[in-house]
Amino acid sequence: MKTMHLSAILVGLSSLVSAGTFPNAPHVFAYPKDPGNFQPAHPDRPHGRVCKVTPDATDSGPAILAAAHKCNRGGTVFLPPGDFVIATALDLTFLEDVDFAIWGNITFKQDLELWPTQAFQYSYQSASMFWRFGGTNVNIYGDGKGVIDGAGQFWWSAMAKNSSVMRPCLLGTDGLHHATVTGLTMLNPPGWFNLISNSTNVLVSDMTMLVGSQLTGAPAKNTDGWDIYRSSNIVIQNSKIVNTDDCVSFKPNSTQVVVQGLDCTGSHGISVGSLGQYQDETDLVEDLYIYNISMTNAGDFARIKVWPGVPPNVTGSTTGGGLGLVRNVTYENLYSVNNDHVISVSQCYYAKNQSVCNEYPSKLVIEDILFKSFAGTTSKKYDPQIGDLTCSSPDVCHNIELVGINVTPPSGKSPVFNCVNMQGSNLGNITCA
Numbered sequence: 001m002k003t004m005h006l007s008a009i010l011v012g013l014s015s016l017v018s019a020g021t022f023p024n025a026p027h028v029f030a031y032p033k034d035p036g037n038f039q040p041a042h043p044d045r046p047h048g049r050v051c052k053v054t055p056d057a058t059d060s061g062p063a064i065l066a067a068a069h070k071c072n073r074g075g076t077v078f079l080p081p082g083d084f085v086i087a088t089a090l091d092l093t094f095l096e097d098v099d100f101a102i103w104g105n106i107t108f109k110q111d112l113e114l115w116p117t118q119a120f121q122y123s124y125q126s127a128s129m130f131w132r133f134g135g136t137n138v139n140i141y142g143d144g145k146g147v148i149d150g151a152g153q154f155w156w157s158a159m160a161k162n163s164s165v166m167r168p169c170l171l172g173t174d175g176l177h178h179a180t181v182t183g184l185t186m187l188n189p190p191g192w193f194n195l196i197s198n199s200t201n202v203l204v205s206d207m208t209m210l211v212g213s214q215l216t217g218a219p220a221k222n223t224d225g226w227d228i229y230r231s232s233n234i235v236i237q238n239s240k241i242v243n244t245d246d247c248v249s250f251k252p253n254s255t256q257v258v259v260q261g262l263d264c265t266g267s268h269g270i271s272v273g274s275l276g277q278y279q280d281e282t283d284l285v286e287d288l289y290i291y292n293i294s295m296t297n298a299g300d301f302a303r304i305k306v307w308p309g310v311p312p313n314v315t316g317s318t319t320g321g322g323l324g325l326v327r328n329v330t331y332e333n334l335y336s337v338n339n340d341h342v343i344s345v346s347q348c349y350y351a352k353n354q355s356v357c358n359e360y361p362s363k364l365v366i367e368d369i370l371f372k373s374f375a376g377t378t379s380k381k382y383d384p385q386i387g388d389l390t391c392s393s394p395d396v397c398h399n400i401e402l403v404g405i406n407v408t409p410p411s412g413k414s415p416v417f418n419c420v421n422m423q424g425s426n427l428g429n430i431t432c433a
């Protein structure tokens with residue numbers, strides 16, 4: 001059995017292709033901002049070590065894994081145009097100095113029984129991955145040709161019948177350091193598009209991510225663009241996203257992240273959190289720069305969501321009571337088209353009401369937040385209100401600054417914000433009502 005399996009793999013792996021016929025990793029840089037001392041992968045593998053994988057519409061998984069082992073330490077795994085169906089979870093966390101040139105169309109077998117036995121599962125928000133990338137000095141690139149197609153409707157329809165169906169994210173990193181992910185088209189993820197976890201120095205650029213039409217009664221769910229978790233020195237830039245949940249979400253322990261040049265449509269915004277959900281756990285989100293983003297038809301645009309505290313006699317809460325900090329976050333040069341709120345800060349996430357939130361303020365501090373140079377319009381949903389700033393106490397929420405918020409609601413009325421417990425902040429010339 002084992003031998004047959006291995007020979008099947010070898011058939012799927014053609015011999016090294018000649019030098020010069022494979023695509024080099026593109027030279028991409030974090031631009032115009034970067035987190036400082038940022039070191040994504042070095043491009044240009046030595047020529048001559050290319051492992052070309054033959055498309056296999058039954059299961060390309062073993063051949064891709066074999067190619068990754070064979071070309072690890074200096075080579076390029078090349079997936080040429082063609083259909084690659086993956087039916088075996090791929091643990092690619094051993095990578096070292098290797099590139100993945102993806103010019104084909106990658107899909108994952110549509111099988112509800114298979115993936116719970118195969119996929120990599122995490123306790124954090126029940127996240128799971130079909131394949132995971134980890135290691136050092138890795139470029140993953142699609143050159144505008146490669147497609148990762150999640151066939152989301154299959155999973156969303158299953159979810160409409162059974163809400164606990166496992167829906168892995170389309171691309172996951174776990175322990176990936178010094179890497180680039182560029183030029184890929186990603187379509188209809190079962191769950192999140194991307195989870196970047198336990199990773200550092202990763203540059204993501206020139207991606208196109210689309211959630212297409214959905215069946216009535218089985219809509220797309222949780223299709224976050226990028227979730228960043230336990231990671232630092234990450235740059236996400238120059239990409240277009242059409243989805244139905246957060247465009248980018250900063251989960252616990254996302255630090256030193258730059259997000260720039262995105263065009264997001266239909267999402268829930270660029271969101272910090274939610275944080276502080278689990279009592280006594282510490283969540284840190286610090287040093288974020290969100291720059292030059294265009295957002296259309298979203299619920300919120302720039303968003304920070306933090307759970308409140310819990311009464312002193314409560315233990316083990318999963319609805320607030322967490323510790324930590326959201327600090328040094330800048331949202332600058334944001335352009336809004338028809339979003340319900342352009343700015344939404346809540347430190348009373350899911351609190352029953354404001355008095356309960358005031359009584360047990362959050363233990364997760366929000367400080368040094370700058371919202372600067374916003375332009376455009378909101379939707380009519382809350383007109384003339386364009387934003388919401390709700391803290392649980394000025395003691396744990398201070399130095400939030402708003403400058404140059406030049407956004408108009410559709411009625412043309414003077415815009416207003418809802419403001420609660422904002423005494424420790426500088427709201428500039430906005431009107432609180």
Ligand SMILES: *[C@@H]1O[C@H](CO)[C@@H](O)[C@H](O)[C@H]1NC(C)=O
Nearest residue numbers: 057083084105106107147149
């Ligand atoms: C990718 O392959 C799947 C399965 O073969 C197919 O349904 C889908 O249309 C292809 N997508 C693209 C963009 O070629």
Ligand SMILES: *[C@@H]1O[C@H](CO)[C@@H](O)[C@H](O)[C@H]1NC(C)=O
Nearest residue numbers: 112116161162163164165166
């Ligand atoms: C729902 O999906 C979960 C996760 O796959 C599974 O354990 C459970 O048996 C399913 N429930 C039903 C009623 O099919």
Ligand SMILES: *[C@@H]1O[C@H](CO)[C@@H](O)[C@H](O)[C@H]1NC(C)=O
Nearest residue numbers: 122124127174197198229230
């Ligand atoms: C990240 O690293 C931790 C500690 O090694 C591990 O427990 C966890 O499974 C990893 N991945 C994620 C997504 O948390």
Ligand SMILES: *[C@@H]1O[C@H](CO)[C@@H](O)[C@H](O)[C@H]1NC(C)=O
Nearest residue numbers: 124230252253281282283284
């Ligand atoms: C986040 O960092 C804090 C401080 O180092 C640590 O206590 C906490 O366990 C980390 N959380 C996660 C999810 O890794």
Ligand SMILES: *[C@@H]1O[C@H](CO)[C@@H](O)[C@H](O)[C@H]1NC(C)=O
Nearest residue numbers: 032238260261262263292294
């Ligand atoms: C802003 O982002 C767009 C892409 O959404 C890009 O075309 C443009 O060059 C960027 N502008 C600046 C000043 O970086």
Ligand SMILES: *[C@@H]1O[C@H](CO)[C@@H](O)[C@H](O)[C@H]1NC(C)=O
Nearest residue numbers: 035036256257287288289328
């Ligand atoms: C705030 O974060 C930005 C972006 O990561 C960083 O450049 C800057 O040094 C940080 N400032 C402070 C005071 O930590």
Ligand SMILES: *[C@@H]1O[C@H](CO)[C@@H](O)[C@H](O)[C@H]1NC(C)=O
Nearest residue numbers: 310311312313314315317359
């Ligand atoms: C905790 O104390 C509050 C106020 O005294 C009370 O309303 C609540 O029922 C108590 N909760 C528990 C779980 O004992």
Ligand SMILES: *[C@@H]1O[C@H](CO)[C@@H](O)[C@H](O)[C@H]1NC(C)=O
Nearest residue numbers: 351352353354355356357359
């Ligand atoms: C807020 O909710 C608490 C708990 O359900 C309730 O006791 C209180 O009356 C509510 N306060 C207001 C102002 O609605």
Ligand SMILES: *[C@@H]1O[C@H](CO)[C@@H](O)[C@H](O)[C@H]1NC(C)=O
Nearest residue numbers: 403404405406414429430431
């Ligand atoms: C607030 O100041 C900005 C410039 O900093 C200006 O564009 C905007 O019109 C001002 N808004 C009000 C209501 O005065």
